[in-house]
Amino acid sequence: MRRALLAGLAVVASCLDPPPPGAPLDTPTQAAARHDMVERQLRARAVTDPRVLAAMGAVPRQAFVPAEQRDRAYDDGALPIGRGQTISQPYVVAIMTQLLALDGSERVLEIGTGSGYQAAVLAQLAREVYSIEIDPVLADRARATLVAVGAANVQVRAGDGFFGWPEAAPFDAILVTAATPRLPDALRAQLREGGRVVAPLERDDGEALAVGVREGDAMRWSWYGAVRFVPMTGEVRKTPPEKNGTTDEHR
Numbered sequence: 001m002r003r004a005l006l007a008g009l010a011v012v013a014s015c016l017d018p019p020p021p022g023a024p025l026d027t028p029t030q031a032a033a034r035h036d037m038v039e040r041q042l043r044a045r046a047v048t049d050p051r052v053l054a055a056m057g058a059v060p061r062q063a064f065v066p067a068e069q070r071d072r073a074y075d076d077g078a079l080p081i082g083r084g085q086t087i088s089q090p091y092v093v094a095i096m097t098q099l100l101a102l103d104g105s106e107r108v109l110e111i112g113t114g115s116g117y118q119a120a121v122l123a124q125l126a127r128e129v130y131s132i133e134i135d136p137v138l139a140d141r142a143r144a145t146l147v148a149v150g151a152a153n154v155q156v157r158a159g160d161g162f163f164g165w166p167e168a169a170p171f172d173a174i175l176v177t178a179a180t181p182r183l184p185d186a187l188r189a190q191l192r193e194g195g196r197v198v199a200p201l202e203r204d205d206g207e208a209l210a211v212g213v214r215e216g217d218a219m220r221w222s223w224y225g226a227v228r229f230v231p232m233t234g235e236v237r238k239t240p241p242e243k244n245g246t247t248d249e250h251r
């Protein structure tokens with residue numbers, strides 16, 4: 001019992017350690033594993049955007065996973081990052097990023113920083129990235145990891161993404177990486193006209209990846225298949241949908 005408890009503590013402690021700044025980020029094995037990941041998990045499937053493939057080939061994913069998961073950093077799946085959360089499967093990160101269709105000029109908001117990996121990928125493809133994480137421990141760790149990998153155009157804030165980041169709005173694109181029953185009105189309001197949202201939305205038949213384009217006070221949604229994400233927590237679970245007829249229309 002005591003032993004199990006100590007082992008548990010060791011896991012938590014290692015989850016909280018970002019890689020030391022200046023440490024070599026890549027071994028040859030890791031670089032080769034990342035190259036394989038891009039070819040077999042992304043290019044061989046539906047990831048075709050050369051900028052997205054290049055970004056996925058550049059970000060050292062092993063820096064964003066706990067030490068004991070590092071050997072599995074380029075596996076074809078999600079991995080635990082501690083605090084009950086996960087880093088998404090590389091393929092899902094790539095597809096969501098591709099759906100945002102970034103050209104490098106954008107200011108992007110991410111909801112659900114988690115490990116910071118998705119933010120680091122976005123940072124390669126957009127001008128500025130703002131990312132909000134509800135768990136302050138994860139937010140601190142992601143901030144440190146992003147510094148360690150040199151992602152200087154990302155800002156991380158601890159807070160509830162339901163309210164967005166009004167001081168940095170308007171955003172050209174918003175990426176939500178936790179499953180939510182709807183797009184909170186504050187996020188739609190902080191998106192520029194014609195701007196794009198990619199989000200896993202909960203529907204009666206399960207979660208589905210959705211792309212929304214802002215048209216005035218409404219969103220036009222299209223659907224890209226079933227996904228599994230950890231739930232968005234906080235205010236979105238407490239506040240009933242705003243009653244202006246726009247928030248639940250994706251159902």
Ligand code: SAH
Pocket residue numbers: 085086087088111112113114115116117118119132133134135138159160161162177178230231232233234235
């Ligand atoms: N993008 C992450 C993975 C996301 S996991 C990565 O690249 O590693 C989903 C994350 O959303 C979790 O870390 C969870 O704590 C966070 N989250 C859940 N509800 C949230 C909310 N209301 N606001 C901000 N973050 C939230």
